[in-house]
Amino acid sequence: MSLRYAVLTLLDIEPGSGYDLKRRFERSVSHFWSASHQQMYRELHRLHDEGLLDCTEQPQAGKPDKKIYSLTDRGRQVLKEWVQRPAPAQKIREPFLVQLFAGHHLSREQARVAVQRQMDQHRALLATYLEQNEKVLKRDPQLQRRYWLAHQTLLLGIEAEKTWLAWGERVLRELDAQVEE
Structure with missing residues (x-):
């Protein structure tokens, strides 16, 4: 695009x-x-x-x-x-994931801090998206119907941020479990 x-x-x-x-x-x-x-x-x-x-x-x-x-x-x-033309699926381009891919150069604590920092950013984005969603839901119902598909992009953003946060929590739990071993 x-x-x-x-x-x-x-x-x-x-x-x-x-x-x-x-x-x-x-x-x-x-x-x-x-x-x-x-x-x-x-x-x-x-x-x-x-x-x-x-x-x-x-x-x-x-x-x-x-x-x-x-x-x-x-x-x-x-x-x-x-x-009306088909759009190709876009691959993720996320610098943090490249850094994490080379994460064997980080101590567990450095990795934990890096993941936590990303989670903080994704929490902030989620809060922004949720706030925007509240505004959308207060719009005139006719506008909501007209821009229903546009609203779906916001809902996908909300789900993506929730997924990032759930993934980050799993990574942090695993990092903590490795420390305890």
Whole structure:
């Protein structure tokens, strides 16, 4: 997948400025796809140049005009065609797992600290996802139905974080058991 389809998807939900788009991206797609602020703006300009986005300027007092982007009919068609194509399963790319794979260079205590640090990060992500889920569940039922599949990506994120935490607990128990031997 490329950033272009993430941008098209977010603008299909609601038109917005580059800043609006970045904020929406950070609250949703960024949990499974990353992009910098600069990449986002470059992609907006590219999509606009390709005729997939419209751009209107909104005057602001004392500031440069705000550019509001929205999908063109062609942009909506490109998104529709892309979403109907099969997506390949993505392999995990997790630096921590590579480090753990070389974990024989760590003492048990160093390994324990490394696993605990990862678990802390995954606990924080889980808390964020659960908070977002509460917001989704408070939305208008019509919006919940329309974006039901989008909500499923959040629910998968919640399950993934729970799995990370359960796995980490098992690793910590095993490390503790090895110390006792």
